[in-house]
Amino acid sequence: MENELTLQPKRFFYDTWLLKTAKYFEILKISFLEEAVYPINLATDGFVIFINIWIYFLLYQTGYELTGNSSINGLTVPMVIWILTLAKGLQESRITAPQISESIQDGTFAYKISRPYSYIYFMFFRSFGQTLPYLLANIAISSIFCRIIIGPLPISAISVLAGILLFMLGFLIDFYISMVIGLMALWIEKTDSIWWLYGKLKLTLGGVLIPIALLPDVLRKIAEYLPFSQIFYTPVYTVFQFQPNTFFRYLAIECFWVLLLGVSAILIFRKGMKYVTSNGG
């Protein structure tokens, strides 16, 4: 009897923890199924990637040919195409970014924050669940197209695992930045232009349109430390150009940004709560 009593708080803790976790995984599952149920959308996304590979291939092939280079800063045309295509594949899989500001504008935000879950966790798992089907499809499509058009590049199990780890941290960075921008709708109503600006920063300083290694030296050094390149470029670059020293440097940079942006997002969320008014009915 005594044993049972002493065990109860522990069991209660685990049960509650399991219930809480299960709730968020259920959100992830539902969000995943919501998107995966429409294969035509996944196929169209694949078409976008296909067009992108083609553009990149012709652009960089022409550029390398006309300048008479076979390699620039250690990057050959096949490497550029593989890196850009996979980075683009990861970028195209993001579909949830403006959801927070939209929910603030249409009023559903006030409803969601009163539900029995953490809004930040809810949005994270929803975002991840919605991204996952596109992510898997895009990686598969990008890899198949690149393999056919460009041919394979050597990779190892360690480089892939390192890339996945960096990608997960990059996802968190993207999520926190999206959250901060989305929550800005509480103060400035419309955040469209900031989304577009953020999107362009990911394309440019994020290495999706032009590899960071091909940027001018000063800009390359700055871009390597900014959060934008950590989201897509760094994970993909690591898969194809794995070096332990570089990997640990990227890991440290990503951890720094995750912490800084995570704390900022939570503080802004708490401050923003003071601006929310909820009416019944």
Added chain:
Amino acid sequence: MSLRTAVKYIDLTFEIKKRNLLSEMEYRVSFLLQMIGMITNDLGWLAVWLMVFARFPNLNGWTSNELIIFQSVTALAWGLVYFFASGADMISTYITEGTMDHFLTFPKNLLWHISISETYVSSLSDIIFALGLFAFSKDVSITGYLILITVGVLAALVAYSFMVIANTLTFFFGNFKQGAWSLINAFAHLTDSPQSVYKGGLKFISIFILPAFFVGMVPVTLIKSFTLGQFGLLILAVLAILFIAIKFFYFGLKRYESGNLININL
């Protein structure tokens, strides 16, 4: 459509846009942020391509001058589309959610009404950016500006028509919001990249499937060296794409299913 009706529609379009603009300007900080944000966005985009051209100074005859003209035309075209007709981008949402009923109850032309119902005020920055950027081109002149504005409007009609076609596909596929967005995205990528490198299959796609050539390459060529033949070809292409878009939309509309939602629009 008679001339009188056309004038009425143009009048109404400007009246609606004026009201949308004034309504957006009520939130001054938001309005200014949107305008400044979009200009910064455009400048950033230009900077990236200038970096590409700094690495590869000549891409099949295109140098940074052609890039400036190209960016001016595309920014002007997309700016016009998103200022005057961004509602076309909502067609897919209305179909998926069954909320097109609101527009169906009005006596005016349905596609026109949906298209002009939304206004991205920040796209005004695109238009300002385009006109300002062209001043830095080697081909700048009054005639150059007149051609830029003319081909910019024609390119906008092509982009608008494609937007309508991509969104209309939702009538046939159910939930196609993400798919329509992806198709427009693919089209935008084709209009954003230096088209002088396109060849083979990609060139074919850019002319006949995702008609990006009529938003980029053809207008740039016309600004560089205007010929009546090419101008006529552009007008023919615009008319054909617009005709297909309108016919396709009304053909798809027969499949529309109302969501039976009651909305109050104030």
